Amino acid sequence: MTDKPPPARGASFRVVAGIALLALIVFAAVLVAIMSNSEPGSSEINAESYAEEVAAALTNADSEVGGDLVYELECNLCHLQGDGSLSPLFFGLADFASERRTPLSAEQYLYEAILYPGLHLVEGYTNAMPNNYAERLSQQDVGHIIAYLLTFAAEESDP
Numbered sequence: 001m002t003d004k005p006p007p008a009r010g011a012s013f014r015v016v017a018g019i020a021l022l023a024l025i026v027f028a029a030v031l032v033a034i035m036s037n038s039e040p041g042s043s044e045i046n047a048e049s050y051a052e053e054v055a056a057a058l059t060n061a062d063s064e065v066g067g068d069l070v071y072e073l074e075c076n077l078c079h080l081q082g083d084g085s086l087s088p089l090f091f092g093l094a095d096f097a098s099e100r101r102t103p104l105s106a107e108q109y110l111y112e113a114i115l116y117p118g119l120h121l122v123e124g125y126t127n128a129m130p131n132n133y134a135e136r137l138s139q140q141d142v143g144h145i146i147a148y149l150l151t152f153a154a155e156e157s158d159p
């Protein structure tokens with residue numbers, strides 16, 4: 001007669017815990033690998049960054065579809081309303097997007113700004129933009145949105 005659990009129980013718990021820990025480590029490693037693949041860090045940015053993805057996304061891009069998406073996704077709530085103190089307004093992007101993050105072109109910069117907003121912040125703003133558009137948007141959708149954003153010339157209230 002004893003109160004101790006049968007030894008097998010303790011052993012199987014250790015095996016399960018070991019497997020769970022191992023799975024967690026593998027998962028973390030895979031996650032790090034995926035992230036370092038899809039999000040080039042600042043130091044790796046060059047003129048080729050995103051070039052292929054952007055060219056593909058812009059094939060058949062339609063700025064009108066992009067405009068619909070911007071309102072459906074409520075980008076307008078931050079970027080087309082208010083005085084621009086919390087989020088930069090889209091007005092003028094067509095003129096200065098190519099200068100925001102050299103050597104990225106305007107299109108490449110916008111692509112990064114939408115999909116990986118944490119990589120480079122517009123000066124004077126915080127990291128307040130949702131960072132899940134990479135999961136929510138197709139590459140084609142991003143192309144439509146870029147085409148729409150490039151219709152915003154400076155000093156206009158609406159494209």
Ligand code: HEC
Pocket residue numbers: 070073074075076077078079086087088089100110113114117118120121122125126127128129130133145149
């Ligand atoms: C909750 C508010 C918010 C929403 C919603 C939001 N953004 Fe932003 N966005 C920001 C802020 C704040 C910044 C500046 C910080 C940074 O660079 O990430 C920014 C930066 C940007 C920039 C860079 C602008 C520049 O002047 O260089 C682009 C482009 C952009 N957002 C596009 C979008 C698009 C497209 C959507 C919708 C799919 C969107 N944003 C949704 C807050 C928002």
